[in-house]
Amino acid sequence: MKKIDYQKQGEWIQGHGMLQSPILLDPSNSSKSSQEIIEYTSPLIGQKLIDKKNNLGIESDGTIKANGRMFSLNEVHFHLNAEHQLKYESRPRALEMHFVFQDMLEEKLVVGVTFIIGNTNETIERLLSGMDSEFKLERNVNLSSLVPMDGNYYWYSGSLTTPPLTEGVEWIVYDQPLTISNGQLEHYRRFYFEKNARSTQPTNGRKIYLI
Numbered sequence: 388m389k390k391i392d393y394q395k396q397g398e399w400i401q402g403h404g405m406l407q408s409p410i411l412l413d414p415s416n417s418s419k420s421s422q423e424i425i426e427y428t429s430p431l432i433g434q435k436l437i438d439k440k441n442n443l444g445i446e447s448d449g450t451i452k453a454n455g456r457m458f459s460l461n462e463v464h465f466h467l468n469a470e471h472q473l474k475y476e477s478r479p480r481a482l483e484m485h486f487v488f489q490d491m492l493e494e495k496l497v498v499g500v501t502f503i504i505g506n507t508n509e510t511i512e513r514l515l516s517g518m519d520s521e522f523k524l525e526r527n528v529n530l531s532s533l534v535p536m537d538g539n540y541y542w543y544s545g546s547l548t549t550p551p552l553t554e555g556v557e558w559i560v561y562d563q564p565l566t567i568s569n570g571q572l573e574h575y576r577r578f579y580f581e582k583n584a585r586s587t588q589p590t591n592g593r594k595i596y597l598i
């Protein structure tokens with residue numbers, strides 16, 4: 388796995404399409420809808436930690452149904468600080484977790500969950516202690532507790548946020564953050580000190596739903 392240079396993200400190739408991610412999420416510029424489009428059809432289970440050089444990855448399993456399509460969870464990983472930003476907040480949230488799903492045609496859907504500093508997060512604690520034990524998990528970790536299942540979310544069409552920045556990725560980004568403690572964030576930063584957050588990209592008039 389090759390380390391990505393976030394200082395040179397302006398030079399990343401293929402990042403100049405019209406549907407790039409992340410974006411600035413603006414509730415006043417989003418279409419409100421009460422029509423639920425996602426359903427978690429099985430628990431999301433983290434099986435194996437992966438050192439992705441820039442960040443922590445987790446080989447994972449689980450399913451989601453989105454707009455009638457079934458997707459399977461492949462990988463979960465983190466971004467320091469959060470990549471998606473909220474229009475009404477003056478600075479990025481501390482951390483963003485991406486649940487990367489794929490359907491049978493290998494089309495991707497990513498669920499983004501952000502974290503702010505607050506109470507200790509028990510599930511994150513288990514991941515951190517796995518990192519301390521040479522990236523080995525004692526047993527599988529239930530990652531479903533890291534999704535605010537009944538929270539509101541933004542839904543839009545975007546891209547991967549790392550090269551090759553492929554478009555055609557469906558995004559679900561939860562509005563409501565979860566918390567980790569300051570000590571937990573420092574613990575994570577002992578392994579991954581450098582930021583790995585791509586800058587927000589132009590929305591180019593994209594339709595963004597708030598559900």
Ligand SMILES: [Zn+2]
Pocket residue numbers: 464465466485548
């Ligand atoms: Zn990501």
